[in-house]
Amino acid sequence: MGYKVAVVGASGNVGREMLTILAEREFPVDEVYAVASERSAGSEVSFGDDKVLKVQDLAKFDFTGVDIALFSPGGKVSEQYAPIAARAGTVVIDNTSQFRMDPDVPLVVPEVNAEAIAGYGRKNIIANPNCSTIQLVMALKPLHEVMPIERVVVSTYQSVSGGGKEAMDELFNQTRAIYVNDPIKKEQFTKQIAFNVIPHIDVFMDDGSTKEEWKMTVETKKILDPQIKLHATCVRVPVFVGHGEAVNIEFMDELDEDRAREILREAPGISVVDHRVDEGYVTPAESAGEDSVFVSRIRQDPTTDNGLSMWVVSDNLRKGAALNTVQIAETLVESYL
Structure with a gap:
């Protein structure tokens, strides 16, 4: 059986990636609709290697008969149109922050809490x-199942693609401006992002x-365990694609680093690349285009009881x-x- 699927925000970075992945994974579709704002209506986007879709105007799009809609148009747009689609009988999977903390909306990472999907209705x-x-809860979940986690301190190194195409353009334009000695223009970021x-x-x-x-804290609690204490420092770095995270974990009792490696190697969606030699770890550039969450630099933290540190990397798009x-x-x- 095939499904009718709409991708809302189809002209953006994530929307295009959704179309690519639907085709790559041979999702059972009978029909795919590319939907975006009036500004993008009439433009074309690719679906797979040989199909081109004409983008339809979201304000005029009728969700009747659409089984699933994948939304990534921005929070305000989702706030307005996701309920319209849902009332039409479409199941909306929303990539914005708009509904994440709604107690009646499941917040899901399939490898971590797939059972929460049951509440979608x-x-x-x-x-x-x-x-x-x-990527954080992907790395925490298999460890938490074996030895409960009490506290997490995480520092992120987040690529500019998390801010959309305009943010990527700003990094590119600022970098070029530095090389040719042009003025640095700041529009998407509060400070210069190139070489900073x-x-x-x-x-x-x-x-x-x-x-x-705040999102990292409350979302981790909702997805994984409300008892986990988490403190985050989130940093934007001059990388186009791929987020890195330095993660420090305190467990209820001791968990040996070798056992942690074994646990993570067996976890779905995780790739452990952890060799204490030059190049024995994964960087954001190497994660780009990959599906896995990569874990490296697993080691004991001798400054606290029952502590481990690790480096976690994934393609954020x-x-x-x-x-x-x-x-x-x-x-x-x-x-x-």
Whole structure:
């Protein structure tokens, strides 16, 4: 049986990646609709190697008869149109932050909490977590099952593609400007991003954290375990694709680094590349285009009881967004539709 699938935000980075992954993984589709804003309506996007879709205007699109809609158009657009699609009988899988903390909306990483999808019918909406949260909980879940985690301290090194195409363009244009001695223009970032790092993603909150850091905390609790304490520092770095995370974990009791390696090697969606030699680890550039979450630099933390540190890397446009969304859809059709 095939399904009618709409990709909303199809002209953006994540939307295009969704179309690519739907084709790559041979998702059972009878028909695919590319949908975006009026500005993009009429343009063309690729679906697989040999099919081109004409983008339709979201404001005029009729969701009647569409089985699944993969949304990545921005939070405000999802807020308006996802409920419209859901009322039409379409199951919405939303990649924005709009519905993640709604208690009636499942927040899902299939390798971590696929069973939560069962609650999709309350609003006909399933939320895709934040990109930095996805790769973190992927690495934490198999360890937490063996030895409960009490506390996590994570510092992220997040690529500019997390901010969209305009952010990627700004990194490119600033880098070029530096080489030719042109003025640096800042539009997407609060400070120069080329040859720099910015400890500021999303807006600041009253307690001094940013909303990106807050998202990592509350989403991890919702997906994995509300008892886990998490402190995050989220940093934008001059990398086009791929997020890195330095993760420090405190367990309830001792978990040996060798045992942690074994556990992670057996976990779905995880690739352990951990050799204590030059190039014996994975960097964001190497994760680009890959589906796995890569874990390297696993080692004991001697400064605290029951502590481990590790380095976690993933392609934020794939597993951090489009791939996870498609995997939710796969689980949905396999077990619930």
